[in-house]
Amino acid sequence: MKSILYMIIGIVFTLIILPMVLIFSCDIAPPNIESEEEISDELTIRVYVKESQKIEKISLEEYVKGVVASEMPAAFEIDALKAQAIAARTKAIYQRIKYGEKGHPSHPGAEVCNAVHCQVYKNKEQLERQYSKDWIKNFWPKIEGVVEDTKGLVITYKGKVVDPLYHSTSGGKTENSEDVFTAMAPYLRSVDSPYEKDSKHVESEIVISTNEFITKVNNVYKNTGLTNSNIADSLEILQRSEGGRITRMKVGNETLSGRNIRELLGLKSANFKITISGNKMVFKTRGYGHGVGMSQYGANGMAKNGYSFEDILKHYYRGVDIEVYQ
Numbered sequence: 460m461k462s463i464l465y466m467i468i469g470i471v472f473t474l475i476i477l478p479m480v481l482i483f484s485c486d487i488a489p490p491n492i493e494s495e496e497e498i499s500d501e502l503t504i505r506v507y508v509k510e511s512q513k514i515e516k517i518s519l520e521e522y523v524k525g526v527v528a529s530e531m532p533a534a535f536e537i538d539a540l541k542a543q544a545i546a547a548r549t550k551a552i553y554q555r556i557k558y559g560e561k562g563h564p565s566h567p568g569a570e571v572c573n574a575v576h577c578q579v580y581k582n583k584e585q586l587e588r589q590y591s592k593d594w595i596k597n598f599w600p601k602i603e604g605v606v607e608d609t610k611g612l613v614i615t616y617k618g619k620v621v622d623p624l625y626h627s628t629s630g631g632k633t634e635n636s637e638d639v640f641t642a643m644a645p646y647l648r649s650v651d652s653p654y655e656k657d658s659k660h661v662e663s664e665i666v667i668s669t670n671e672f673i674t675k676v677n678n679v680y681k682n683t684g685l686t687n688s689n690i691a692d693s694l695e696i697l698q699r700s701e702g703g704r705i706t707r708m709k710v711g712n713e714t715l716s717g718r719n720i721r722e723l724l725g726l727k728s729a730n731f732k733i734t735i736s737g738n739k740m741v742f743k744t745r746g747y748g749h750g751v752g753m754s755q756y757g758a759n760g761m762a763k764n765g766y767s768f769e770d771i772l773k774h775y776y777r778g779v780d781i782e783v784y785q
C-alpha cells in the first residue's frame with residue numbers, strides 16, 4: 460500500500476506540481492525584466508536646440524552618447540569616458556527631476572539645452588561634420604560602448620540624484636561648491652586632483668596692457684578709480700578658496716571676485732596670479748573651468764593609473780553611490 464501511495468505522490472509531483480512550479484517561476488521572471496527594459500528604453504529627454512530654437516525629444520541613452528562625444532576627448536581612457544557618461548546621464552535626470560514638466564526656466568519645455576549652459580550635445584551627423592568620417596569610424600563605437608556598459612547608471616547622494624558638476628582641469632585641487640556658486644552641496648567638496656599633468660591647461664598665461672585692463676574693468680565696475688598711475692598699488696588678492704580660486708580681490712575702490720575678473724578677461728580660471736611690469740600685465744592661471752566636481756583631465760589621469768569609473772566618481776563626488784536610475 461505504502462509503495463502505491465509513494466507512486467501516486469510521485470506522479471502527482473512530476474505531472475502537476477513540478478510543471479506548475481516551472482510555469483509559475485518562468486511566468487514571473489521574464490515580464491519583470493522586459494518591463495524594466497521597456498521603462499529605461501522609453502526614457503526620453505527634451506533638448507532645446509539653440510540653432511533651430513526647437514525642442515527635440517531624444518532617447519536618454521542616445522543623448523548621453525552625444526554629450527560624452529562633445530564634452531570629453533574620445534581618445535580618453537575607457538573609465539574616464541564611463542565616468543563622463545554617468546555624469547552626463549545624471550545631469551539630464553537631475554534637471555528633469557528639478558524642473559519637471561515645465562523644463563528649465565532658461566529654455567521652458569526642455570530640461571536641457573544643447574549648449575555649455577547645460578552640457579554640450581551633438582548628434583552623430585553633427586559630430587561627423589565637426590570631426591570627420593574617420594573620427595566616427597574610430598571613436599563612435601567606443602562612445603557607444605561606454606554608454607551601453609553604464610546604461611541607466613546615475614550618481615546619487617543619500618538616495619537622491621546629484622547635480623554632477625564637472626570641468627576640464629582643476630589645477631591641482633577642486634573647489635567647494637559654495638566657494639564658486641552659492642549653493643553648498645555636501646558631495647561637491649574640495650579634493651586633490653593629482654593626475655592632471657597631461658592637461659595643457661594646468662598652467663596658462665595671458666599678457667595684456669594695463670590700459671586694456673583698466674578699460675575693461677571700468678566699463679563694468681564704475682567706482683574702481685583705477686588709472687595707469689595708481690594700478691600698481693590698487694590690486695590686492697584678499698582671499699582664496701580651498702581650491703585656490705580668488706574669492707575676494709581689491710580692485711581700486713571695489714572688491715571683486717576672481718570670477719568677475721575671469722569673465723571680464725576670458726581667463727581660463729579664477730585661480731590666477733598677476734604681475735605688472737611697466738604697462739604690461741601678466742595673468743598666470745591654474746586650471747580650466749569653474750573647478751567644482753569632476754576634473755575631466757583628472758579623471759583621465761586616474762583611469763591611466765588604474766582607477767575604475769566608480770573610483771573616479773567617488774573621488775570627485777564625496778559620499779555618493781552609483782546606481783541604476785528607476
Ligand SMILES: [Zn+2]
Pocket residue numbers: 563565566571572573574576577578
Ligand atoms: Zn541649458
